[in-house]
Amino acid sequence: MAVTNKENGAETRTAGNGRAALRKAETRARIKAAARAVFAEKGYEKANVSDIVRAIGMAQGTFYYHFQDKKSILMEMLNEYFDQFRAVMSDWMQSEDAAPDVTYIFARRVAVLLYENKDLTHIIMQEAHNADEDVRRLIHGFNRFFYEQVRSGLDLGVALGLVRPMDTRLAAVALVGMIREVVANRTRSGEDIDIEHLIRELAELQNHGIRLRPGAGNNF
Amino acid sequence: MAVTNKENGAETRTAGNGRAALRKAETRARIKAAARAVFAEKGYEKANVSDIVRAIGMAQGTFYYHFQDKKSILMEMLNEYFDQFRAVMSDWMQSEDAAPDVTYIFARRVAVLLYENKDLTHIIMQEAHNADEDVRRLIHGFNRFFYEQVRSGLDLGVALGLVRPMDTRLAAVALVGMIREVVANRTRSGEDIDIEHLIRELAELQNHGIRLRPGAGNNF
Amino acid sequence: MAVTNKENGAETRTAGNGRAALRKAETRARIKAAARAVFAEKGYEKANVSDIVRAIGMAQGTFYYHFQDKKSILMEMLNEYFDQFRAVMSDWMQSEDAAPDVTYIFARRVAVLLYENKDLTHIIMQEAHNADEDVRRLIHGFNRFFYEQVRSGLDLGVALGLVRPMDTRLAAVALVGMIREVVANRTRSGEDIDIEHLIRELAELQNHGIRLRPGAGNNF
Amino acid sequence: MAVTNKENGAETRTAGNGRAALRKAETRARIKAAARAVFAEKGYEKANVSDIVRAIGMAQGTFYYHFQDKKSILMEMLNEYFDQFRAVMSDWMQSEDAAPDVTYIFARRVAVLLYENKDLTHIIMQEAHNADEDVRRLIHGFNRFFYEQVRSGLDLGVALGLVRPMDTRLAAVALVGMIREVVANRTRSGEDIDIEHLIRELAELQNHGIRLRPGAGNNF
DNA sequence: TATGAATGAGTATTCATTCAT
DNA sequence: CATGAATGAATACTCATTCAT
Numbered sequence: 001m002a003v004t005n006k007e008n009g010a011e012t013r014t015a016g017n018g019r020a021a022l023r024k025a026e027t028r029a030r031i032k033a034a035a036r037a038v039f040a041e042k043g044y045e046k047a048n049v050s051d052i053v054r055a056i057g058m059a060q061g062t063f064y065y066h067f068q069d070k071k072s073i074l075m076e077m078l079n080e081y082f083d084q085f086r087a088v089m090s091d092w093m094q095s096e097d098a099a100p101d102v103t104y105i106f107a108r109r110v111a112v113l114l115y116e117n118k119d120l121t122h123i124i125m126q127e128a129h130n131a132d133e134d135v136r137r138l139i140h141g142f143n144r145f146f147y148e149q150v151r152s153g154l155d156l157g158v159a160l161g162l163v164r165p166m167d168t169r170l171a172a173v174a175l176v177g178m179i180r181e182v183v184a185n186r187t188r189s190g191e192d193i194d195i196e197h198l199i200r201e202l203a204e205l206q207n208h209g210i211r212l213r214p215g216a217g218n219n220f
Numbered sequence: 221m222a223v224t225n226k227e228n229g230a231e232t233r234t235a236g237n238g239r240a241a242l243r244k245a246e247t248r249a250r251i252k253a254a255a256r257a258v259f260a261e262k263g264y265e266k267a268n269v270s271d272i273v274r275a276i277g278m279a280q281g282t283f284y285y286h287f288q289d290k291k292s293i294l295m296e297m298l299n300e301y302f303d304q305f306r307a308v309m310s311d312w313m314q315s316e317d318a319a320p321d322v323t324y325i326f327a328r329r330v331a332v333l334l335y336e337n338k339d340l341t342h343i344i345m346q347e348a349h350n351a352d353e354d355v356r357r358l359i360h361g362f363n364r365f366f367y368e369q370v371r372s373g374l375d376l377g378v379a380l381g382l383v384r385p386m387d388t389r390l391a392a393v394a395l396v397g398m399i400r401e402v403v404a405n406r407t408r409s410g411e412d413i414d415i416e417h418l419i420r421e422l423a424e425l426q427n428h429g430i431r432l433r434p435g436a437g438n439n440f
Numbered sequence: 441m442a443v444t445n446k447e448n449g450a451e452t453r454t455a456g457n458g459r460a461a462l463r464k465a466e467t468r469a470r471i472k473a474a475a476r477a478v479f480a481e482k483g484y485e486k487a488n489v490s491d492i493v494r495a496i497g498m499a500q501g502t503f504y505y506h507f508q509d510k511k512s513i514l515m516e517m518l519n520e521y522f523d524q525f526r527a528v529m530s531d532w533m534q535s536e537d538a539a540p541d542v543t544y545i546f547a548r549r550v551a552v553l554l555y556e557n558k559d560l561t562h563i564i565m566q567e568a569h570n571a572d573e574d575v576r577r578l579i580h581g582f583n584r585f586f587y588e589q590v591r592s593g594l595d596l597g598v599a600l601g602l603v604r605p606m607d608t609r610l611a612a613v614a615l616v617g618m619i620r621e622v623v624a625n626r627t628r629s630g631e632d633i634d635i636e637h638l639i640r641e642l643a644e645l646q647n648h649g650i651r652l653r654p655g656a657g658n659n660f
Numbered sequence: 661m662a663v664t665n666k667e668n669g670a671e672t673r674t675a676g677n678g679r680a681a682l683r684k685a686e687t688r689a690r691i692k693a694a695a696r697a698v699f700a701e702k703g704y705e706k707a708n709v710s711d712i713v714r715a716i717g718m719a720q721g722t723f724y725y726h727f728q729d730k731k732s733i734l735m736e737m738l739n740e741y742f743d744q745f746r747a748v749m750s751d752w753m754q755s756e757d758a759a760p761d762v763t764y765i766f767a768r769r770v771a772v773l774l775y776e777n778k779d780l781t782h783i784i785m786q787e788a789h790n791a792d793e794d795v796r797r798l799i800h801g802f803n804r805f806f807y808e809q810v811r812s813g814l815d816l817g818v819a820l821g822l823v824r825p826m827d828t829r830l831a832a833v834a835l836v837g838m839i840r841e842v843v844a845n846r847t848r849s850g851e852d853i854d855i856e857h858l859i860r861e862l863a864e865l866q867n868h869g870i871r872l873r874p875g876a877g878n879n880f
Numbered sequence: 881t882a883t884g885a886a887t888g889a890g891t892a893t894t895c896a897t898t899c900a901t
Numbered sequence: 902c903a904t905g906a907a908t909g910a911a912t913a914c915t916c917a918t919t920c921a922t
Contacts, residue, residue: 045265046351059908126349131266164432167421174425177401178394185393201387209429212384279883485705486791499904569786571706604872607861614865617841618834625833641827649869652824719887
């Protein structure tokens with residue numbers, strides 16, 4: 001019965017094959033992990049399928065047993081990450097938290113998310129201009145979503161009198177860029193980073209900018 | 221026997237043949253311009269030499285008469301841009317301008333520079349992770365320089381009491397990211413942009429962040 | 441430990457397991473039927489083992505439990521058909537039927553045989569030039585037999601004064617080609633055909649050609 | 661200027677490059693000739709591009725400089741042959757020759773055409789079921805044309821009282837099959853053939869069938 | 881200087897086949 | 902008997918680069 005399940009990683013299998021299905025899912029996962037690392041390091045175009053499978057000692061055919069083609073593993077990888085990202089974001093939005101340190105909490109959450117998925121953060125930045133229409137669309141869609149989330153957070157802040165009136169659409173892009181560049185820059189080298197420090201500094205920048213405010217304590 | 225000038229873009233050494241040398245320089249320039257556009261659109265890896273020459277109705281061999289290889293045109297392109305960038309920056313640094321609106325002026329200058337060279341801005345963002353060591357090094361060197369410039373500006377501001385004390389190294393990266401993401405985002409679509417508005421908003425963000433400052437006018 | 445029976449289609453040697461053996465034979469037959477259809481439709485080269493097993497909801501490994509390899513199923517299929525064909529032919533030859541309508545009866549029998557096995561007729565026509573030596577030899581052997589049968593029929597006819605003297609070897613090939621092309625052409629579309637009409641026309645053609653015979657009725 | 665001319669073999673070149681263009685055309689022709697032989701021998705699917713270029717000591721890339729892909733060389737080859745075939749046929753039809761030996765002349769012309777292009781005759785018979793829609797359509801279109809030509813010849817014969825009334829559509833297919841099978845059979849071995857004898861026999865068969873006609877001389 | 885035909889190493893992908901379960 | 906995951910050799914096609922003219 002079992003049809004090809006190249007399209008998705010879900011258990012499309014008929015029941016009773018727990019052992020095999022598990023093995024298969026594991027193989028898929030291993031390939032995906034290897035691909036993530038290779039894509040992040042060499043870029044999608046330069047990365048060879050042979051690089052990916054060699055990294056885990058597998059035959060090239062195995063890759064194609066599990067994935068339709070090179071593009072589909074990238075798409076799947078991105079889609080999963082985006083779903084996870086969206087989930088975290090909407091969790092936060094639902095909480096409608098308007099505590100004074102809301103922006104700090106937000107910056108922290110985003111920075112951690114980007115940081116913990118540095119490989120994907122790099123891939124997204126690299127492949128934003130990918131020649132393939134589908135890939136580009138996917139990433140642009142994600143970016144749009146990201147910007148919109150931040151923007152609606154800012155809009156809320158404005159409504160609550162916490163944020164000054166501004167072009168929130170533009171500001172959202174700028175804030176995302178701030179975090180991205182920092183994460184990309186700090187993870188490029190591979191050295192470990194004091195993420196708490198990083199987040200505190202970013203939040204302060206984002207909240208108050210660089211200017212010395214006469215008579216301002218260290219508040220965020 | 222005339223010396224090949226594939227290596228660098230300098231004026232051809234064979235003096236006295238002004239006509240020919242000029243022609244040649246023009247051809248080089250045309251190729252370089254075409255390459256810039258193609259690289260920006262498709263990315264360096266996906267861009268073919270044939271794409272470049274087709275864009276200007278030239279034979280493929282001609283490309284190799286003027287440039288060593290595909291990589292060297294990218295390197296040369298980047299190097300030239302970086303030189304220009306450095307010149308503008310050091311001009312500005314020399315002026316040691318410490319007027320209160322110094323940051324606005326700075327942001328403006330940088331944004332304009334990035335915006336006027338959006339193709340190169342895109343290329344640099346894409347190729348930051350380029351598989352080729354030389355290319356990567358070149359871009360990272362540029363980035364380091366860029367960050368350092370901003371950082372020393374911030375340090376100066378701190379010394380002058382205009383900027384609050386902070387991790388200026390980190391802040392520099394963040395500020396660069398802000399501008400880059402905005403420029404990349406706003407030029408992606410190709411629609412024209414109100415750059416003055418963009419700069420004003422960016423400067424305000426950078427100076428004062430997003431928080432509502434009690435009793436603050438629109439000052440920058 | 442049971443002996444593999446991949447080599448030939450004979451009844452399994454492990455006696456006493458009638459149930460299992462039957463099951464197995466059935467599976468073999470199902471695979472063979474599926475293969476016949478797939479080969480006819482896509483051609484042997486383009487047909488994949490996966491196409492065959494998918495058509496009957498079977499795992500790919502099962503194919504290789506029953507058949508040595510892709511080639512062997514083709515060979516077996518052809519051999520069986522050829523045996524059946526030979527049986528029908530020699531039946532007919534034995535009867536030494538020399539009735540005046542002998543050629544009509546013959547044409548009918550052959551046409552029906554080709555028509556009822558149109559899949560195999562197509563496969564044989566396609567694979568006559570198959571790259572594989574064994575396959576080619578098998579088909580050529582069959583063709584030779586086919587031609588020879590027809591030829592000896594013609595020779596008999598000549599001896600009996602029913603058929604005019606001619607190059608019977610050449611004529612045999614021509615007559616076979618006539619039937620084949622018609623069957624191939626008429627079954628290509630899948631539409632049902634008036635086989636009686638087809639046979640009558642073919643027999644007439646074969647007997648009397650296209651020329652108007654002065655004062656000839658519709659005789660065959 | 662010169663755009664890629666992979667699509668057709670015509671001189672798409674700008675003027676003044678007679679030497680190079682000639683060379684190119686020759687290379688194209690050599691590749692096409694090699695491809696014809698290889699396709700005829702191994703069949704289109706089994707034939708490798710590497711087989712083709714190896715046969716003439718060329719690099720594989722050269723093939724792709726001259727032809728879009730493997731399929732396009734087959735299509736081009738067939739199209740050219742079909743055009744030539746159509747030209748010969750319509751020449752003949754125009755002459756409206758109604759001499760008593762018209763059918764003989766016709767059979768001769770067709771047989772010679774098929775025989776002189778035995779490679780293509782084989783390819784057409786093999787690839788009639790090719791998996792590729794375009795190829796199949798092309799060949800079926802040719803076959804339809806071929807049948808139609810013969811059929812209209814027969815219809816004319818009927819009108820002139822030279823041919824007996826019959827299902828001319830069916831008869832056309834049968835006559836084509838007769839010639840094809842004979843040509844295919846006689847060229848398979850590679851031995852040279854007495855084509856005059858072959859044609860005479862075929863014409864006789866086609867005109868009068870196999871039956872002994874009481875009181876008939878050797879007339880055609 | 882410029883051309884474009886020719887090159888060949890490199891890459892994604894397919895598919896018959898094997899084998900552990 | 903049956904399964905389906907894994908294999909790896911084979912192949913069409915691409916593209917940076919060379920070179921004779």
